[in-house]
Amino acid sequence: MTSSLHPHWDTAREKRSLTLRFVAFAILLASLLLGGNAGAERMHAVVVVSYLAISVASVATARYLPGRSWLTTLFVVLDALLVALLLYAHILAGPVTANHNLTTTSLVVAFILLVHVGLKLERRLVLLFSAIVLIAWVTMLAMTAARHDASGPLSLLGAFFNQDLGLTVSFGFTAFAIYLLARDHDRTRKEALKADQRRQNLSRFFSPLVVSALQEKGDVLGLERRSAAIMFVDLRDFTRFAEAAPAPELAFVLAEYRQLVSQTIFEHGGTVDKFIGDGVMAVFGQPRPKEDDADRALACALDLVDILTDWKNHNACNNHPALDAGIGLHYGTVVGGVLDSGCHSEFTVIGDAVNVAQRLESMTKTLQVPLVVSASLMCRLQAPAPEAAWVSHEAVVLPGRRLPVDIWCLHRETGSAHPMSLPSLRSR
Template identity: 30%
Template sequence: MVWVLAPVVLGVLHASGGVSFQFLERLEHLLYDVRLRATLPHTPDGRIVIVDIDEASLQRVGQWPWGRDKMAAFANELFERQGVAVLGFDVVFAEADTSSGLARLNALAQGPLKSQPGFAQALERLAPTLDYDARFAGALDTQNAVLGYYFTSDRDGQGRGALPSPALTLRQMGGSLLNATVWNGFGSNLAVLAQAAPAAGFFNTMSDEDGVVRSLPLLAEYQGAYYESLALAVYRSFLGGANVVPAFATEPVPGERNLLRGVELHASGGRKFLPVDEQLATLVPYRGPGGPSGGSFRYLSAADVLQGRLPAGSLRGKIVLMGSTAPGLQDLRATPVGRAYPGVEVHANVLSGFLSGKAIYRPDYATAFDVLQIAVAGVLLALVLPLLSAARALLLAAAVLVALAGLNAQLYLVHGLALPLASALAVVVVATALDMAHGYLTESRTKRNLAHLFGTYVPPELVDQMLLAPERYTMQAASRELTVMFCDMRGFTAMSERMEPVQLQALLNDIFSRLTQAIRAHLGTIDKYMGDCVMAFWGAPVPTQQHAALAVQAALDMVAAVQSLNARHSATGLPEIGIGIGLNTGPMCVGDMGSDIRRSYTVIGDAVNLGSRLEGLCKVYGVDIVASEVTRQQASGFVWQELDRVRVKGKEDAVAIFYPLGRLGEVAPAQMHRLAQWNEALASLRAQDWAACDRHADTLRRADPGSALYAWYAERVAMLRVLPYQPDWDGATRFDTK
């Protein structure tokens, strides 16, 4: 029971803030994103329209910012001709517009042209039309326009432009502070514009630790006052300038920071409640993928609006937000539904949630809820899991996981509550895993002791199989068709004479590790290590019909591993090594053999001896691998090169030997061409056609001068051609040594 309660305690500490586990934070974000994407409505909200400063607008109108004369025409088009309800700007107008040249004309009127008759009077008449900022302010004056601005937090706390009036002040709240994000600087609009359009909201977003925007602050603190976001300001304007009233979670304490349940908007049409989290933020209720093709909101090119291409009244009664999707204007955000999501659409989603009364928020009791669900689930598991079998314990854990996830989804879908889930799920999984591990350690001790006993002399593959179904296996010797491998290192003796024992030990261990990995990767069983030789076999203890093919692929991988090792040795000055591998397939006796003192699971038999002989032929033919004909026949997925027919010591029958060039379809065309030439050369040798042999030998050696195999062929031809013609000769080479 104690081992199950340990993750419960850690989970409660994490949920309550006593400790922090970053992986749980990341998991929480992941679960929220999955839940959000799974419940996206994917329906358009026709009440909100986004006027997009897109790439097409920048090409047609010019680079941003546009002249305020154009912005005045833009505002007039929307308010007077289209009749929009509210116009919100997700941009800031912080710099004065001097593009008309009015400032230069004023300087001329005060300077060089001061005495010019009529100049000052003409300038006075033209000035109203050339003051673009004033024209834009005039277009906004008395209209339902909401400007945008931003807060900053830096060392100097600089402020530029004119801030709007705060939504809440300490005086309004009786000296009570709010637990809001605090800023010390801002970038806002020109005073003339702020006076014409007093409603304004900040467009700062909130990014989580992973840089993803999941929430938007509704209120932010600057110099003891609380300012509203762009979405809240637009919504208030849409409601006719509703008053903001804080809804405290508990009785507020003056001079201390207090939590809010939400924000109430008191308007003539009634009250609206907007829930917030402990940072006065609301989760963004994304409707779907962002951008003009996302389908959540209607996008209009700003150039089309400016140039009056829309039918009059087509936007009547709509809430219009002006923003940008142009990458160069840098208003794209990473969100759960898109990595380059338009910032203006983030505000549109929040505003859509306000209009629909469907907010997603993390309530102030979220921490208590998380602690409670962890405790309940944890205690349940601690009491019940030790009483159940492994299968029933897993079923219980699955049921608890489903119950937690189902409750969380129900509260999210019905009530808009984004409650934590990751810690509770992690506690269930870890507690179940610990219970299973404890059960394994205690209830399986006898079985594991037996496995340990066998493991002292049986390969791990057989131990694993015995633990799964011990009745299927016996240690008694049996005859099976298997594939055996002998792998010997070349040049090891000379190397050992040049290296220190410790250095030689490290090198040998490295080589054996690489070779063993290749064998085990292809289901081979390591029989033994004999000095600088490795013996392995395939097909036992785990039966497989592919034992020959697995052995051949393992041999090719071992050659590649040694080549890779030699490349590293060459760079570090260590000596290079070579290997020779012999493969044979046939009936062998396999089982537990040895004495009372030491036993091993091994193979013996004539087929095993032949495999050892074939390994010794590698250096004769200058190849890394020599395989028997039976192995070649059973490993048909490879391209094979016949080397020779041989009579080895202890066998009177000739045996064809082969070298695997690679898998079918993976051998280069040039190599296949040489293989065809070699087959012709081998046929000429067996036909005792020495003139043809000379031609083939010359062709092959020109194609690959360094080939030891082609050199052997030439020497063999030279030796045999002096002998008389032998009509009954089978072309085999006799080897009388092991």
């Protein structure tokens, strides 16, 4: 798993890590060539050559075998062992009477490789590297103290707690600080991943503008009464098709249909409230109502009529199920927001306007039309309704509702009559 949300972040970090690796190699090589490590030249040469081989292998792995975490761990262990070998060359490899103080080169390389591991921003790697180096370092210091002074426990402790141990403690403190930074980065990354996952989940149902509003407000989007345009889209005879269709074909048709509908809704600034089988419920004006909610909803419905008609014709030409769709559209007052139901919270709208829109969609089958729009929505339009083959029906009684509604039906025949100029047909 990468430690960043975006791949180019990991690439930039790998470049910095590579730079530090070759800086460490340059220091090692310069120290060897300048001859500042008397008595440890051979060991130092082994460390330089080994480190160069590990660096080349690390670069090749990052280039040709990306994402292999076990290889990354292996290179970190090898780097730690090389640091331990370098420490050994200056602490234990020489005679007992020799000076065992660490050179500046040894310290610089140890700290540079620690920072190099820290740039990977993985706690386990920082912990692994620093643990190997510290254990080796403290063990060598203890062995050195025992070799130099074994006259008694107090003198042994005095020989152990010297300046070199202070350097070891400094290295351990630096390693601990880098570990804390890696831990904080890991927490931040997990929170960012969760936020990104929430955004992706929201983007499946809401337009980008609504997703942004939800992220800004978070859980404060309580239930509020507001005006909105409600749309229901449903496929006709889908149940009959679903009973006989193979599961793969059913899934393909349903997924393609949902994608067409939801994408069109998002393009018009609407919100997909929910999917109900082959039905789609959309809202325009949730969570923030706008003056043109009715206009965008009607434009979306008209586009869906054309898009779903083309989809049906395309399927028919390719021997796929050709299903008609019906759309109901209404404007009214709803109660919308986050509806908390214990273990599951839903961002939705409820109210009579929702029921009316659903029943208008059901009427499309009865009237054999692709779109039924309430007069309430037509009255909310900021611009004149698009010219089409509209037919009005007054006082239509909807099943399960006491008050009748005036509606406008869009017939499939082409026409240029303006909706308000058409004669009214009274239905009871």
